[in-house]
Amino acid sequence: MGAVACSMIVRGLTGHLREVVAEITPGLPSLTVTGPSEDQPHARIARVRAAVASCGWGWGWPQARVTLTISPPVGSGIEGMHDLALAVAVLAATAPATIPAPRLDGVVLLGELAPDGRLRPVRGILPAVLAARDHGRTLVIVPRESLAEAALVPVMTILGADHLGAVLAWLGGADHTLDVPAAVPAPPEFTGVDLSDVRGHYRARWALEVAAAGGHHLRLIGPPAAGLGALAQRLPGLLPRLTESESLEVRAIPSLAGTLPEGPLASITARPYVEVHHSSSARALLGSAASARPGALARAHLGVLHLESYPDLHQRTLDALRSPLDDGEVVVANRDNLLRLPCDTLAVLTSAECLCHAARDAACACPPAAKRRHRERLHRVLAERVDITIRDNPDDRGGFGEDSRETSAEVRRRVTAARTAAAARWREHGYTTNARVPSSLLRQHFPLSRTEAAPLEAALREGRITRHSADRTLAVAVTIADLRGADHPNTHDIVEALHLHGFGRP
Incomplete structure (x- = not known):
């Protein structure tokens, strides 16, 4: 039998x-x-x-x-x-x-x-x-x-x-012994943190919008009181809402980790947000092949990965980050098992400008050698993966009574339109965001005139950017053009992209 x-x-x-x-x-x-x-x-x-x-x-x-x-x-x-x-x-x-x-x-x-x-x-x-x-x-x-x-x-x-x-x-034939799912109401509109809660930070708000529209990794550097973590938390609300298939994919990863919330569930449209402390290990980011548990990178798939105090990350952790951020996939293996998970995430790196966390640069009490080492790491760590760098000095001279601050929904509409244009442009090549497009394809699709290329050539001659940085700057310029509804970046878009890149300085 x-x-x-x-x-x-x-x-x-x-x-x-x-x-x-x-x-x-x-x-x-x-x-x-x-x-x-x-x-x-x-x-x-x-x-x-x-x-x-x-x-x-x-x-x-x-x-x-x-x-x-x-x-x-x-x-x-x-x-x-x-x-x-x-x-x-x-x-x-x-x-x-x-x-x-x-x-x-x-x-x-x-x-x-x-x-x-x-x-x-x-x-x-x-x-x-x-x-x-x-x-x-x-x-x-x-x-x-x-x-x-x-x-x-x-x-x-x-x-x-x-x-x-x-x-x-x-x-055995008793059809009424098992339960069927109960009806679950549709989820309400996302009511989390909103960009309108932030006063000042005009430059950082614009950087968040460009990063969201093009899928560009960015870093935010500033004094401890600048509220960089609060800015990072608002980035998921600027990204387009998840489709039904994306929502299932996002839910499946915490289900695999055993962290899916209990109780009635409905399809979600909000993006995940995962914060990684600087003491996190490489295994915490990658996950475990033996137990098939995803790490922070996979849990941030289609959302935002916030690397807090990124210069203090351990070297092994930094090495573990590089390939997944480039490839959009985590692969971890041991002798008997292979775990492969998607991690198409937007990384936000934040850090204080100095070790003593002084509110202003003039009040910094760090020894000169320590301050120099810290700023070198600010510039060097994961620099080749970052397209946008902002040294955030919030404008505390005005904006207290401001009523014209944009909400996340208003910015999200522009971001969604820009991403739709980029997805249509790169569909035949298999890409959805400008940040994922190879440099050779980007240059082929957007040949620059002598006038348009002049800012990039000047920055290259002066050593402010590298050839790789110039290609990434062009990708950011294309995103800026998408945000204003243009088909081709102009000179102003390229100059603005150079400013967002930070001219090679943290």
Whole structure:
């Protein structure tokens, strides 16, 4: 006698069907498991055996030879994902008349079993359901606590259970033993921090708008009282709202990390914001291949990554940042596992101008040598990844009673229009933002006249920028042209882009 139950292997945001084949043959009681080491008969199989004995169906683990074949033989890295499939396969092979094989066709079973038969939630439910949909499956059974999360995936039938016995009853033909997702109202318009809360900072506000429109990484440098962190927090509100598919992708990453909020869930349109302290390790940014847990870079996908006090980041952390910021993807591996996750994020680097955190440069008490080393790191750290640099000195002489400050929604409309124009321009080349376009393609598409190129040539001759910086400055100039609705950057756009670049100085 045999039976087959299906679960999902989740690796990053992709997944593969996992089949559990149970064979029951006469003979002395024994158990043989063929599959990845994480599914071998130790704590997991002992837990499943206890749950089978507690399911209330009048029989326990079969007193015969039990052979479990788990394929493909690769680990998922998520503890407990396949417990329900293991138990159902064994019980369906034990009592084929009670659980007919056609009832299992097309069904994906996800969840961890407690020894008393309760079905417990696991992380990664959302990417697992997305992967099941991509493999043509239409019905997934999940723990009741994960019902709202799984229901985010459209065109899928999602059922929830709190006990193995309820799942077995449904498989036996009792259609009303499992729960269905409750209706969830549409989320309200984003009501987080708004750009209109910020007074002054005119130059920094403009830099945020350009960075958001073109996808350019930027750094903000200023005194401790400048409120650079508050500016960084408002950048996600300037980015275009997420589409439905982007929203699912953004939700899937915290689901994989086990940090998706509990309770009723709805599709989200706001961008993620992840703040990284300067003491963070490289592993905290990249994630873990062994446990399939994403790090800060992946959690900031399609949103903003704020690197606070960036000159103080450890060298290993800086090395870990470079390729993902360039490629928009995190790849981390160990001997047995490979984790690949998207990280198309906008990085904001912030730092105080000096070590003593003086409010003004004239009040700085740093020793000259220490001050020089700090400013060298301000200029050098991740400089090749940054297109915009602003030394922010907020104007404290006016603006206290100002009523004409723009809201995030007003700026977002201009940013969305600029991004739409850029996406249309680069669609055939596979790019969506100006910051991702290779320099050769950018120069080919935007040949500059002698007059337009003059500011760049002058900056190159004077050593204020490098050839690489000149190419990145052209990308920023194209973004500025997109913001004003032009098809080609003019001389004024290039001069403004040079100012935003900072002429090679922090």
